[in-house]
Amino acid sequence: MLPIIQKSKIWYAISGTSVVVCIIVLFLWRLNFSIDFTGGSFLAIEFSQGRPEAQNVLETLKSLDFGEAILQNAGEKGINMRFREIDDVKHKEVIRVLKEKFPGAEERRFETIGSVIGKELKTRSLWALGAVLLFVLLFIAWSFRKVSRPVPSWQYGISAVITLFHDVIITLGAFSALGHYLHIEVGASFIAAILTVLAYSVSDTIVVFDRIRENLFKMRNVQFSDVVNASVNQTMHRSINTSLTILLSLAAIFFFGGESIKYFALTLIIGISIGTYSSIFLASPILVTWQERRKKS
Amino acid sequence: MPIPLPHRKPIKRVSPISSRLTLPLTAVLVFLAACYAHPKLWDRPADFLNARVFKKISWELPHFKKTPFRLGLDLQGGTHLVYEADVSSIVGSAGDALEGVRDVIERRVNLFGVAEPVVEVNRVGDRWRLIVELAGVQDVEEAIKQIGETPFLEFRKPRPEEETTTLLEELKSPTSAASIARTDPYFVPTELNGRFLERTEVTFDPNTSAPTVSLQFDDEGARLFENLTKEFLQKPIAVYLDGAAISVPTVQSVITGGQAIISGNFTVREARQLADRMNAGALPVPIKIVSQETVGAALGSESVAKSLKAGMVGFLLVALFMIVWYRLPGLFAALALVCYVVLVLFVFKLVPVTLTLSGIAGFILSMGIAVDANVLIFERMKEEFKKGFGFSQGITEGFGRAWPSIRDSNVSSLITAFILFWVGSGVVKGFALTLIIGIIVSLFSAIFITRSLLLIFAGTRAEGWRWLFLQSPNVQTQMSNQTQSPNVRGI
Numbered sequence: 001m002l003p004i005i006q007k008s009k010i011w012y013a014i015s016g017t018s019v020v021v022c023i024i025v026l027f028l029w030r031l032n033f034s035i036d037f038t039g040g041s042f043l044a045i046e047f048s049q050g051r052p053e054a055q056n057v058l059e060t061l062k063s064l065d066f067g068e069a070i071l072q073n074a075g076e077k078g079i080n081m082r083f084r085e086i087d088d089v090k091h092k093e094v095i096r097v098l099k100e101k102f103p104g105a106e107e108r109r110f111e112t113i114g115s116v117i118g119k120e121l122k123t124r125s126l127w128a129l130g131a132v133l134l135f136v137l138l139f140i141a142w143s144f145r146k147v148s149r150p151v152p153s154w155q156y157g158i159s160a161v162i163t164l165f166h167d168v169i170i171t172l173g174a175f176s177a178l179g180h181y182l183h184i185e186v187g188a189s190f191i192a193a194i195l196t197v198l199a200y201s202v203s204d205t206i207v208v209f210d211r212i213r214e215n216l217f218k219m220r221n222v223q224f225s226d227v228v229n230a231s232v233n234q235t236m237h238r239s240i241n242t243s244l245t246i247l248l249s250l251a252a253i254f255f256f257g258g259e260s261i262k263y264f265a266l267t268l269i270i271g272i273s274i275g276t277y278s279s280i281f282l283a284s285p286i287l288v289t290w291q292e293r294r295k296k297s
Numbered sequence: 298m299p300i301p302l303p304h305r306k307p308i309k310r311v312s313p314i315s316s317r318l319t320l321p322l323t324a325v326l327v328f329l330a331a332c333y334a335h336p337k338l339w340d341r342p343a344d345f346l347n348a349r350v351f352k353k354i355s356w357e358l359p360h361f362k363k364t365p366f367r368l369g370l371d372l373q374g375g376t377h378l379v380y381e382a383d384v385s386s387i388v389g390s391a392g393d394a395l396e397g398v399r400d401v402i403e404r405r406v407n408l409f410g411v412a413e414p415v416v417e418v419n420r421v422g423d424r425w426r427l428i429v430e431l432a433g434v435q436d437v438e439e440a441i442k443q444i445g446e447t448p449f450l451e452f453r454k455p456r457p458e459e460e461t462t463t464l465l466e467e468l469k470s471p472t473s474a475a476s477i478a479r480t481d482p483y484f485v486p487t488e489l490n491g492r493f494l495e496r497t498e499v500t501f502d503p504n505t506s507a508p509t510v511s512l513q514f515d516d517e518g519a520r521l522f523e524n525l526t527k528e529f530l531q532k533p534i535a536v537y538l539d540g541a542a543i544s545v546p547t548v549q550s551v552i553t554g555g556q557a558i559i560s561g562n563f564t565v566r567e568a569r570q571l572a573d574r575m576n577a578g579a580l581p582v583p584i585k586i587v588s589q590e591t592v593g594a595a596l597g598s599e600s601v602a603k604s605l606k607a608g609m610v611g612f613l614l615v616a617l618f619m620i621v622w623y624r625l626p627g628l629f630a631a632l633a634l635v636c637y638v639v640l641v642l643f644v645f646k647l648v649p650v651t652l653t654l655s656g657i658a659g660f661i662l663s664m665g666i667a668v669d670a671n672v673l674i675f676e677r678m679k680e681e682f683k684k685g686f687g688f689s690q691g692i693t694e695g696f697g698r699a700w701p702s703i704r705d706s707n708v709s710s711l712i713t714a715f716i717l718f719w720v721g722s723g724v725v726k727g728f729a730l731t732l733i734i735g736i737i738v739s740l741f742s743a744i745f746i747t748r749s750l751l752l753i754f755a756g757t758r759a760e761g762w763r764w765l766f767l768q769s770p771n772v773q774t775q776m777s778n779q780t781q782s783p784n785v786r787g788i
Contacts, residue, residue, distance in 0.1 A: 044596075088441050088589065108596045114587035117379065120421055128720040135712045143705050189655050192725045194715060196662070196732070199713035203706030207673065210702040236677045241622065245615050245672065246665035252611030253661050258603035260371070261658045268662065 002236075005229040008285035015166055015282055022173025031172065032159045032179025034187035035082060037122055039115030043094065044074060051077050060101045062269035064094060072183065074259060078108065078118045085112050125191045129168070132195055136202050137161050140209070147213050150224050151291045159286040160205045167201045168194060171271040178266075189264045197271030200246070204239055204279035211235045212284070225288045230286050243276040312332060319696075320749045327636045330643035336361040344585075358660035364646050368432075369653035372601050374594030375432040376440060380584040382425040392418075394582045395425050397492040402429060402444055427584060437591050449583045450491035452524065453484035453535040484535045484542070487525060493518025495555075497572040502560060508568035509560040519555025526552045540749040604657040611661045612638065620670055623675045625765040629750040630671040630743070637667050644734050656727035663735030669706075670743035673699040675767060689755035691768070696748055703744070707736055 004011075035042050045077035054071040057079060061069055068085040091110060098105045118141070137157040144153035169193060178184040219227050252271070253265040332339040339361040345356050370377050382398060384391040395418045406414040406429065407750065415430035432438050456464070464482040493514045500511040514522055525534060526548045535545045536559050544559050561570070616631035623630065641660065645652060678695030686694055717729035754760060 016628055069498055087584070088438055090587075092438050106593070106595075107591070110589070110591040112589045114379075114381075116381075116424075117588055124720045128716055131716045131720070132713050135716065136709060139712060143708075188721075188724045189728070192655060192659075192721065192728045195713055195717050196659075196728075199710040199732075200666075202709045202713070203634055203669075206357055206706045206709055207702045214698075214701075234680070235676075238672050241672045242616075242666075242669045242677070245618055245668050246662065248614040248618060249611035249661050249665035252607045252614060255607075256603060256610050257607035257658065257661070258600055258654075260600065261604075261654055264655060287590045 001230065001233045003229065004281065005225050005285055006231050008281075008289060011281040011285055012289075015278070016182065018173075019166055019169050022169050023174075025173045026169075026176045029176045029180040031176055031186045032183060033118075034185035035111065035118070036187040037118045039085055039113050039118040041083050041086050041091075041112040042110070043083075043091075043107070044078055044109040045081070045098060046075075046078045046106050046108050047102055047104055048077060048106060049102070051079060052102050054079065055080075057098070057102075060097060061094065064090070064097060068092060085114060087112075088264050119187060121191075128191065129194060129198075132198050133161050133164060136164065136198075140202075142178060143206075144209065144213060147216060149216075149293075151287055154291055155287065156209050157189050159204055159283050159290070160209070162286055163205055163283040164198050164201055166199060166282060167271060167274050167279050170274050171197060171267065174270050175267065184263050184266075189261070190267055191268035193264050194271065196268060197275055200272050201275030204242070204275055205283040207238065208232055208235050208279055208284055212287075224291055228284050228288050232280060236280060239276055239280055243272055244271055320753065323636075323744065323746060323749065327639055330692075331639045332361045333364070334639060334642035334646055336363050360366065364649075366642075366646060367649045367651045368597075368601070369651045369656070370432060370590070370597075371592050371654045372597045372652060372657075373432055373598040374436045374592050375430065375570065376434050376592075377590040378429040378431070378441065378586060379419075379588040380427040380429065380444075381587045382582045382584050384425050384582055391425055391582075391671035394492070395420075396594055398427060398582050398584060401491075402427065406431065406440075406444070423583075426587070433594065437589075441586065441589075450494070451537045452487050452489040452522075452525065453481070453537055454487050454529055455532055455534070455602075456481075456483060456485050464536070477774055484537075485667070486493075487521070489514075489518060489525060490520040493521065498717060499565070499568045499572050507560060509558050510567045510568050510572050511561070512557045512559065514557070519553070522557060523551060523553050526550070545676045600654055604654065604661070608657070608664075609660050614624050615664050615668060619671065624767060625762070626671075626675050626678070626747070626751060626767060629747050630668055630675070632750065633671065633746040634664060634668060635744045636746050637739055638664065640738045640742065641731075641734055644738065645731075648734075650730055650734070652728060652731075653724065653727040655724045656731040659728040659731040660735060663732060663739065666710075666740035667735065667743055668705045670699070670739065671747055673702055674744070674747070679767050682766075688760040688766070688768070689752065692748070692751050692755070700744075703740070707740060710736055 051073065054073070057071060058069060061081075061083075063289045066086055067084050069081050072082075074080045081150050089110070091112070095105075095107055137154075137160070140157035141154040144156045145152050175184065175186055175190070179186065208231060211234055212228055215227050215231050215234075219230070222230075247269060250265045250269050254262055254269065257265060310453055336394055341456045343358040343360060351357055382391075384394065399416050399418050403414065403416045405414060414432075415428070417428040419426040419428050431437075431440055462483050468482065494512060495515045495518070495520060496513040498511055500509050501507065502509050531550050531552060531757045535542045536557075537543065546560075574593065612634065619627035619630045619634075621627070639662070644650070650656070674695050677699040678691055679696070681691045681694040711733065714729050714732040718726055718733065721729055751766075754766075760766075
């Protein structure tokens with residue numbers, strides 16, 4: 001049996017440092033929001049007769065006078081462009097000019113989003129995040145209502161929610177760094193990925209808690225910390241194997257699913273790995289530390 | 298024999314015989330679902346049999362019903378438009394008016410011959426939006442033009458004079474002018490607008506032979522028009538088109554029957570265009586495009602091919618992992634996963650769920666999650682076997698003890714998925730929906746199907762293949778060890 005609870009200080013140190021680092025990173029670099037959040041236009045063009053230099057394209061676009069454009073190579077022959085919100089007339093003009101200058105240019109995808117809609121997505125995402133945390137707390141408190149000794153059921157909920165914060169902050173921090181160095185953007189699907197990470201992390205934590213609940217009835221005369229440690233050990237195989245199956249399916253999406261859902265899969269890969277770690281090394285140790293503090297006071 | 302445990306709740310046992318009955322039944326159901334999801338599975342053998350066997354008795358097996366998957370715009374190419382409706386001047390319920398806009402736009406969109414256009418009203422706070430999805434439309438510019446140019450017609454009545462005076466005063470002062478700049482000081486909107494139009498045609502004024510547009514209202518519109526003319530007899534009322542007054546006739550008499558004529562310095566061509574557009578439908582509320590997304594058809598089909606590949610690879614990896622790690626039960630879990638894929642695809646077609654890129658990603662991800670219940674059960678089975686439980690008891694115990702964890706963890710995932718579905722828009726909603734379907738179907742496939750498969754072997758010689766079934770080879774010694782330290786092992 002691995003002494004996971006006994007060494008909880010190590011895990012607290014690791015998690016604490018990571019969270020602090022991620023908060024600093026988030027503060028410094030923010031998130032690289034896509035037009036889903038900021039509003040603006042996105043245009044993907046494929047040049048079937050070879051991709052021109054970005055500088056060339058930029059100069060061509062200059063004549064159209066719509067401000068700054070950010071260009072990025074995509075795939076073998078494509079260029080992705082981002083610029084301010086434009087209307088359809090302007091959009092057609094851009095396509096016409098590009099086709100004239102670069103024969104074989106073909107529009108693959110165009111998106112323009114009003115800034116109002118972007119702002120809405122931000123508020124809605126925050127609401128969703130808040131709602132998930134609240135409902136998880138309530139559900140766990142309810143589901144463990146028959147367990148009140150030695151820790152009340154709502155503490156299971158709080159521990160799970162703390163773990164969730166940990167997972168979200170680290171995933172966000174990772175994407176802040178990815179955005180800073182690799183210009184990976186955070187869009188609407190990122191929200192879906194983050195919430196899925198939450199769902200996974202909670203369900204993973206619940207499996208451990210469930211085992212604690214079961215063992216509390218069986219192991220009457222055993223110290224709480226030992227019950228928790230036994231439970232974590234008993235469920236560890238399952239935790240690791242389940243995340244492996246999920247990571248395998250995500251790896252398939254990451255490598256074969258194509259450009260547009262690659263980073264969606266990456267968010268999940270990062271988040272689910274952290275969620276697996278935290279459900280083993282964080283959620284249950286928090287329960288024990290809490291109980292021991294209460295005992296002392 | 299296992300030791301009876303007083304604190305354990307009894308677990309309902311499934312008799313091997315009933316599992317032998319349910320299994321073929323499940324197989325038939327899954328096969329039918331597979332045929333529905335992929336009709337060729339049925340049609341090919343059916344054609345073969347028809348040609349070789351049934352021809353002789355001049356009878357024919359019918360083909361399976363073909364239903365296509367509903368693909369989202371990102372997978373088949375097309376245009377997604379979001380319009381915002383200006384409801385500031387609306388009288389009555391904004392929701393009703395938006396329904397009117399939706400009907401009109403739906404009619405317009407049908408004119409382009411789009412296969413399954415989606416026109417939806419969407420409300421965010423006090424903003425009303427209209428979402429238009431045109432699959433496979435290549436000429437977006439034309440589509441936008443046609444939708445956007447639909448005129449918005451309304452009748453306005455004069456404002457009370459004192460209001461007009463105050464408004465005119467306010468307009469002079471620079472501070473308040475900005476906030477009321479768009480308010481018409483002379484007229485206020487009425488309930489009567491393009492929604493109630495039945496027919497429009499070009500007519501000519503008998504005196505001046507100038508082209509005019511004659512309007513015929515429906516019953517409700519006629520009633521509203523009659524009231525309006527009664528109330529403002531000998532007074533002007535204004536006809537507004539797209540927010541600008543095009544004619545301000547003075548009401549000469551009460552008009553019953555709902556016929557009105559607009560004369561507004563039209564050329565014949567303009568009058569005809571106006572009448573045509575209004576026949577296709579006049580919008581009861583003005584709308585403005587706020588966001589747009591166009592995906593080329595090539596990109597769409599590329600995405601389909603890529604997600605198919607990712608799905609296959611994902612499936613193989615997960616199945617292989619389960620078989621290597623959990624041996625025969627793992628193989629059954631892989632079989633259950635096949636059933637899972639078939640059933641989910643069946644539900645996707647049946648509902649039907651619009652498949653988007655993120656939705657498919659959710660589906661591939663859910664394959665990894667679907668075997669979670671199996672992992673939980675098998676790990677538990679291993680433990681129960683170690684404690685000395687026999688074959689079928691070990692299996693039922695494993696399933697029974699794992700159930701609370703499976704239930705709780707899936708409920709919490711469902712909570713999150715529902716929240717996602719509820720707050721999310723577009724991309725996120727599709728993902729959430731596939732996740733919800735996946736979670737529910739996986740509960741059936743991972744628990745029911747795997748258990749039935751495992752219990753086939755109960756009471757047969759196969760029970761002796763201990764290694765294949767994850768049973769520890771030396772249970773006896775372990776049991777004697779455990780009984781010496783009952784507290785820690787929980788026995």
